[in-house]
Amino acid sequence: RLLESGPGRVQVSETLSLTCTLSGGSINSYYWTWIRQRPGKGLEWIANVQYGGITTANYNPSLKSRVTISVDTSRNKFSLKLSSVTAADTAVYYCARDHCSGPHCYSPYYGIDTWGQGTTVTVSS
Amino acid sequence: EIVLTQSPATLSLSPGESATLSCRASESVGAFLAWYQHKPGQAPRLLIYDVSNRASGIPARFSATGSETDFTLSISNLEPEDFALYYCQQRKSWPPITFGQGTRLE
Numbered sequence: 663r664l665l666e667s668g669p670g671r672v673q674v675s676e677t678l679s680l681t682c683t684l685s686g687g688s689i690n691s692y693y694w695t696w697i698r699q700r701p702g703k704g705l706e707w708i709a710n711v712q713y714g715g716i717t718t719a720n721y722n723p724s725l726k727s728r729v730t731i732s733v734d735t736s737r738n739k740f741s742l743k744l745s746s747v748t749a750a751d752t753a754v755y756y757c758a759r760d761h762c763s764g765p766h767c768y769s770p771y772y773g774i775d776t777w778g779q780g781t782t783v784t785v786s787s
Numbered sequence: 788e789i790v791l792t793q794s795p796a797t798l799s800l801s802p803g804e805s806a807t808l809s810c811r812a813s814e815s816v817g818a819f820l821a822w823y824q825h826k827p828g829q830a831p832r833l834l835i836y837d838v839s840n841r842a843s844g845i846p847a848r849f850s851a852t853g854s855e856t857d858f859t860l861s862i863s864n865l866e867p868e869d870f871a872l873y874y875c876q877q878r879k880s881w882p883p884i885t886f887g888q889g890t891r892l893e
Contacts, residue, residue, distance in 0.1 A: 695884075704874060704886055704887070704888045704889045705823075705825070705831065705874055705876075705886040705889075706886070707882075707883050707884040707885065707886070710884075720881070720882045721882060722882055722883040723788075723882060723883060724883070756830060756831070760878070760884075761836075762878070767819075767878060769817065769818050769819070769837070770818065770836070770837040770840075771818065771819045771820075771821065771836060771837055771878050772836050772837065773821035773823075773833045773835075773836035773837075773842065773876075774821065774823070774831075774833060774876070775833045775836070775842060777830035777831055777832075778830060779829075779830050780830055
């Protein structure tokens with residue numbers, strides 16, 4: 663199971679910080695992922711991180727300059743930081759597990775098979 | 788970036804009927820295609836992975852086919868709980884991983 667935590671409200675221009683805690687299972691392997699849904703919009707992939715001895719992070723190019731994803735293997739957690747937020751960053755943020763075959767995501771692809779319940783973040787001025 | 792286009796945007800049907808949802812990719816995604824169901828206030832739920840494989844616990848009335856750029860999710864004998872948003876998603880060429888814009892089944 664995955665559980666998001668973090669403030670429900672962030673001020674414009676500040677940094678949004680969210681944490682996802684994994685209960686049961688290991689954070690080793692898999693791609694740990696943040697996805698958001700802005701009001702009235704579809705699902706948007708933000709970033710993922712994989713730990714298999716070394717940590718590899720990948721970002722949506724549209725957000726890359728403002729996003730940092732990290733993993734704390736000792737605490738079975740991974741985190742998202744989104745800087746310089748605006749009202750357009752208001753969204754429901756989901757953490758999730760992306761299940762690939764191997765570190766390079768070969769076929770078959772097993773999909774994003776585990777999701778947190780989502781946390782609503784409102785950016786206000 | 789691979790763009791996924793879902794059609795129709797909205798599908799209006801009744802319980803007991805069958806639904807056909809389409810997802811078209813701007814370039815080949817091979818078998819790296821998944822489908823999700825999303826209900827308001829809930830987390831998205833994986834329905835189909837690897838184009839046509841049902842995820843754990845997904846009823847047999849959900850099926851999917853396709854290859855390369857054209858994919859279809861079919862739902863037979865619609866149940867009341869099937870009325871939701873449906874998204875396709877690709878992981879062939881990334882970042883970014885991309886989703887379609889969704890089909891609302893009402």
